[in-house]
Amino acid sequence: MAHDDDDADQPHRWYGTNLVGVPAPLLASSAFNAHPVPLAIAGTREAQAGLFALLERSHSLNEARDMFSHYLSIAFGLRKPEAHELTALGAAERRRWRSSWRKLLQGWGMDANGQAGAVLKGWVESRFGLVPTFHKAPLARFPSPAWVAYLQEKAASRYNNNNIHQQLDLLYAFCQWALGRFPYGAEGAASPQHLRLWRGSNQCEEQTVAGSLQGRHCTIRLNNIVSFSLSAEDASCFGDWVFEVQVPLCKVLLFPELLPGQVLHGEQEVLALGGDYDVVARYA
Numbered sequence: 541m542a543h544d545d546d547d548a549d550q551p552h553r554w555y556g557t558n559l560v561g562v563p564a565p566l567l568a569s570s571a572f573n574a575h576p577v578p579l580a581i582a583g584t585r586e587a588q589a590g591l592f593a594l595l596e597r598s599h600s601l602n603e604a605r606d607m608f609s610h611y612l613s614i615a616f617g618l619r620k621p622e623a624h625e626l627t628a629l630g631a632a633e634r635r636r637w638r639s640s641w642r643k644l645l646q647g648w649g650m651d652a653n654g655q656a657g658a659v660l661k662g663w664v665e666s667r668f669g670l671v672p673t674f675h676k677a678p679l680a681r682f683p684s685p686a687w688v689a690y691l692q693e694k695a696a697s698r699y700n701n702n703n704i705h706q707q708l709d710l711l712y713a714f715c716q717w718a719l720g721r722f723p724y725g726a727e728g729a730a731s732p733q734h735l736r737l738w739r740g741s742n743q744c745e746e747q748t749v750a751g752s753l754q755g756r757h758c759t760i761r762l763n764n765i766v767s768f769s770l771s772a773e774d775a776s777c778f779g780d781w782v783f784e785v786q787v788p789l790c791k792v793l794l795f796p797e798l799l800p801g802q803v804l805h806g807e808q809e810v811l812a813l814g815g816d817y818d819v820v821a822r823y824a
């Protein structure tokens with residue numbers, strides 16, 4: 541009993557609910573991934589009703605993503621000031637444009653375990669209640685040096701300012717709107733609510749929570765936000781084992797062609813929420 545009480549204070553027990561109305565333990569489960577329901581961050585679309593009314597007038601994803609990018613640029617001051625404008629701005633306003641959803645995602649693409657990765661994992665904690673399992677090192681029991689380092693990085697000001705959580709809220713809402721309006725990647729999916737994706741890994745034994753790799757079918761525990769590939773071949777570049785995964789659309793934050801310009805370094809990358817996934821495993 542003492543062990544159970546102690547375990548209750550550990551990170552994976554921290555959250556019971558969140559801003560999407562589904563308890564975090566359920567949201568992280570393989571049962572939810574098999575039978576997902578739509579998710580929405582409370583108040584996001586209501587607070588930006590004008591943006592989504594504008595998006596409804598679009599006739600293509602290209603048109604919609606340009607609208608979205610332009611809207612966020614104005615709403616959050618993301619355009620780099622011209623030289624003649626700088627004199628009229630305070631020090632904070634001169635730097636404001638540097639903290640944007642695009643810079644954050646580009647930082648994630650360069651190093652998912654850097655400051656940008658910590659901020660993104662922190663946003664998932666805040667909105668979905670999913671606690672990260674890894675940041676430079678396993679995030680197991682608290683407190684630990686790994687947890688302290690993660691908490692420091694997710695609070696660092698380089699990426700974590702200019703209402704970055706609200707920017708990400710809108711990005712998630714836009715992604716969910718786009719997936720509903722312009723169907724994407726249905727081939728091989730278990731249902732219209734899923735994407736068939738792949739993930740390469742070398743840290744397989746520590747991720748496996750049920751079943752076995754040798755049996756090909758197992759359940760793995762992924763970090764609270766992770767990158768997936770659109771093909772097994774692409775995924776094999778990231779590890780000796782490749783997992784075929786059915787990812788719920790409601791857990792997707794970013795997919796190729798969603799946003800204008802290069803956002804992530806991997807062009808065939810899907811960014812989605814983690815948790816426990818039933819997978820088909822094969823040795824690459």
